[in-house]
Amino acid sequence: MVRVGLLGCGNVAEVVAGKENGIDIVALYDLDTKRAKYLSEISGAPAFEKFEDFLACDMDIVVEAASVGAVCANAEAILKSGRDMVILSVGALADPDFKRKLIKLAEENNCKVRIPSGAVIGLDNLKIGQISPMSELKLRTTKNPRSLKLDVTERTLVFSGRADECIKKFPKNINVAIALETAGGRPVEVELWADPAVTRNTHEIFAKGDFGDIYMKIENNPCPQNPATSYLAALSIITLLKNLGKSIIIGT
Ligand SMILES: NC(=O)c1ccc[n+]([C@@H]2O[C@H](COP(=O)([O-])OP(=O)(O)OC[C@H]3O[C@@H](n4cnc5c(N)ncnc54)[C@H](O)[C@@H]3O)[C@@H](O)[C@H]2O)c1
Structure with a gap:
């Protein structure tokens, strides 16, 4: 081992x-x-x-x-x-x-x-983009405002743009976007939402290419002892x- x-x-x-x-x-x-x-x-x-x-x-x-x-x-x-x-x-x-x-x-x-x-799945499959470039690779992440250390009372778009810009503003919260970029071999468009109604971090992944269309939605349960972190x-x-x-x- x-x-x-x-x-x-x-x-x-x-x-x-x-x-x-x-x-x-x-x-x-x-x-x-x-x-x-x-x-x-x-x-x-x-x-x-x-x-x-x-x-x-x-x-x-x-x-x-x-x-x-x-x-x-x-x-x-x-x-x-x-x-x-x-x-x-x-x-x-x-x-x-x-x-x-x-x-x-x-x-x-x-x-x-x-x-x-x-905190996501499917990175292995998205590596297809390194062989057959994708026309779209997008991540929509939704978190409770507490996770983002924000004080908003309704669903709010807090960032829209490139992953490398988003990670500068939210270094603890959007690692997933850079993982997708590294796998897919192309820039990722990110939407980051703060929503007081959600209790689970949710990642939606949209990819398009010659292979067709992919949509994945991952709703993460928190760690049993540590609600701040996705168990996945x-x-x-x-x-x-x-x-x-x-x-x-x-x-x-
Ligand atoms: N890729 C993903 O999908 C994904 C998912 C979850 C968490 N993460 C990242 O993984 C990391 C760990 O997550 P966590 O929930 O366990 O965080 P955490 O805050 O619970 O624990 C991080 C620990 O690392 C220590 N630490 C921070 N900087 C350090 C340094 N320079 N040297 C030594 N120790 C240091 C802190 O003191 C803390 O104890 C975070 O950066 C988080 O953003 C990535």
């Missing part, structure tokens, strides 16, 4: 580290040392106060579930150490120069950057880790 280091010990990491998943967590790091210690108690893995000490541990893969800032600060060192990296805060890849740098480092160090499907995002990381060693790869 792969040995996993968790960069970020928040809501998603807490689900991933749950004993019942059988993931071999060997090291923990979080700027918030209390969170790292808490996860250490749950998982039995050591928590490190310095990133360098965390990275010096004997591990195969680093799972980032922290922030766009954490990816920007640490991804280069992780890839230079030859470890594969799972990036959940995929908004970091909205910067094309940074993305190119990570790809180059991964090639030079014979390792991989893996992007889980996160944590499950997608567990699924990715559990499938690494399998002989049959479904939907690459």
Whole structure:
């Protein structure tokens, strides 16, 4: 089984580290040392106060579930150490120069950057767009205003435009759009709605191409212990880790 280091010990990491998943967590790091210690108690893995000490541990893969800032600060060192990296805060890849740098480092160090499907489904199929370019790729996300830290009393369009602009304004909330761009190989048009009537984060994906039309709607249940986070995002990381060693790869 792969040995996993968790960069970020928040809501998603807490689900991933749950004993019942059988993931071999060997090291923990979080700027918030209390969170790292808490996860250490749950998982039995050591928590490190310095990133360098965390990275010096004997591990195969680093799972980032922290922030766009954490990816920007640490991804280069992780890839230079030859470890594969799972990036959940995929908004970091909205910067094309940074993305190119990570790809180059991964090639030079014979390792991989893996992007889980996160809070949506269907990223594997949308890779069709890299072969047969899509004429449309659009994301409509609806969240409760509390998640967006907004104070609105009725359904309100808070952003409409390109994904790379949206992630600058909402770095915690629209990672999905950059995941879609990376999969589909083209810019994504984003509509972000704040709706006080909704309790679940909802993502609607619209894609058109020579293959036909796709419409997907994902209504996310919150994590059992942590209502701020979509359970699906944590499950997608567990699924990715559990499938690494399998002989049959479904939907690459
Ligand atoms: N791709 C997706 O579909 C998707 C879905 C859900 C969450 N996310 C992203 O995944 C990340 C984790 O989500 P969460 O709900 O667990 O968040 P969270 O806020 O519950 O936990 C994040 C943890 O990371 C730590 N952290 C932040 N920056 C850090 C840094 N530079 N170095 C070390 N630790 C740092 C925080 O202290 C916190 O404990 C967020 O960036 C979130 O936006 C992406």
